[in-house]
Amino acid sequence: xxxxxxxxxxxxxxxxxxxxxxxxxxxxxxxxxxxxxxxxxxxxxxxxxxxxxxxxxxxxxxxxxxxxxxxxxxxxxxxxxxxxxxxxxxxxxxxxxxxxxxxxxxxxxxxxxxxxxxxxxxxxxxxxxxxxxxxxxxxxxxxxxxxxxxxxxxxxxxxxxxxxxxxxxxxxxxxxxxxxxxxxxxxxxxxxxxxxxxxxxxxxxxxxxxxxxxxxxxxxxxxxxxxxxxxxxxxxxxxxxxxxxxxxxxxxxxxxxxxxxxxxxxxxxxxxxxxxxxxxxxxxx
Ligand code: FPP
Numbered sequence: 001x002x003x004x005x006x007x008x009x010x011x012x013x014x015x016x017x018x019x020x021x022x023x024x025x026x027x028x029x030x031x032x033x034x035x036x037x038x039x040x041x042x043x044x045x046x047x048x049x050x051x052x053x054x055x056x057x058x059x060x061x062x063x064x065x066x067x068x069x070x071x072x073x074x075x076x077x078x079x080x081x082x083x084x085x086x087x088x089x090x091x092x093x094x095x096x097x098x099x100x101x102x103x104x105x106x107x108x109x110x111x112x113x114x115x116x117x118x119x120x121x122x123x124x125x126x127x128x129x130x131x132x133x134x135x136x137x138x139x140x141x142x143x144x145x146x147x148x149x150x151x152x153x154x155x156x157x158x159x160x161x162x163x164x165x166x167x168x169x170x171x172x173x174x175x176x177x178x179x180x181x182x183x184x185x186x187x188x189x190x191x192x193x194x195x196x197x198x199x200x201x202x203x204x205x206x207x208x209x210x211x212x213x214x215x216x217x218x219x220x221x222x223x224x225x226x227x228x229x230x231x232x233x234x235x236x237x238x239x240x241x242x243x244x245x246x247x248x249x250x251x252x253x254x255x256x257x258x259x260x261x262x263x264x265x266x267x268x269x270x271x272x273x274x275x276x277x278x279x280x281x282x283x284x285x
Pocket of ligand 1: 046047048049050051052064065067068071088089090091092095109110113162217242
């Protein structure tokens with residue numbers, strides 16, 4: 001659980017860690033420098049809805065409904081803090097195997113949330129996108145997903161990505177299949193397949209990878225979420241159950257992130273040497 005107060009993140013105590021090796025040069029003053037103590041991209045596993053409901057002797061569906069309210073808390077936080085990208089794991093490819101009534105309740109909840117929230121998200125400048133195997137959803141849901149994406153496509157304040165029927169292995173397999181198809185069609189040579197080529201075909205390839213991953217509910221695992229994209233992401237876990245998420249817990253995560261030194265495989269000295277005073281001297285990316 002988070003601390004009792006709702007204080008803003010503490011000032012960063014250590015020198016900057018630097019951008020990834022393939023990012024803008026660290027000593028380039030022209031490179032855009034968002035507040036380095038703040039993640040640009042937050043990825044979240046929203047876990048604990050079922051336990052939240054069980055503690056209240058309520059059906060799991062009630063926990064998911066409470067979880068949908070916490071989604072708004074998280075979106076509000078990102079908008080207030082200026083976090084530009086939020087990716088939420090709403091439904092994994094494995095979740096289809098849950099009891100039929102729970103899957104049905106989640107589908108109804110997705111429809112209700114889409115009907116209720118999309119206009120408001122659009123008004124607030126949120127761009128909504130879905131990643132995952134869309135074909136497994138009903139036509140009703142697919143139509144709403146498409147409509148939400150079209151309506152909000154021009155928004156730039158917050159990119160909200162909803163992972164639905166998503167699996168990280170499936171994401172990587174689809175990227176590999178697409179490269180293989182290009183090789184079979186003579187558009188690509190096998191020796192042209194490298195990290196950049198594969199990375200360009202996984203989900204969210206047009207966005208910066210997540211800087212901070214948060215999982216609520218106490219389990220410390222990634223559960224097949226964004227396997228490729230999380231390679232250098234800072235991981236943060238909390239016992240807080242998703243429906244109980246509040247700004248205090250999120251501030252706690254941001255504070256932990258601000259205190260991390262991200263080295264991207266380099267040494268601490270290398271990272272420190274590349275710091276440019278006035279650009280990233282008081283915080284670390
Ligand atoms: C995991 O908790 C949560 C899910 C599988 C569903 C997530 C859905 C929501 C938060 C609500 C709707 C979302 C949107 C985007 C409108 P769990 O059921 O595994 O909890 P447990 O581990 O306590 O059983």
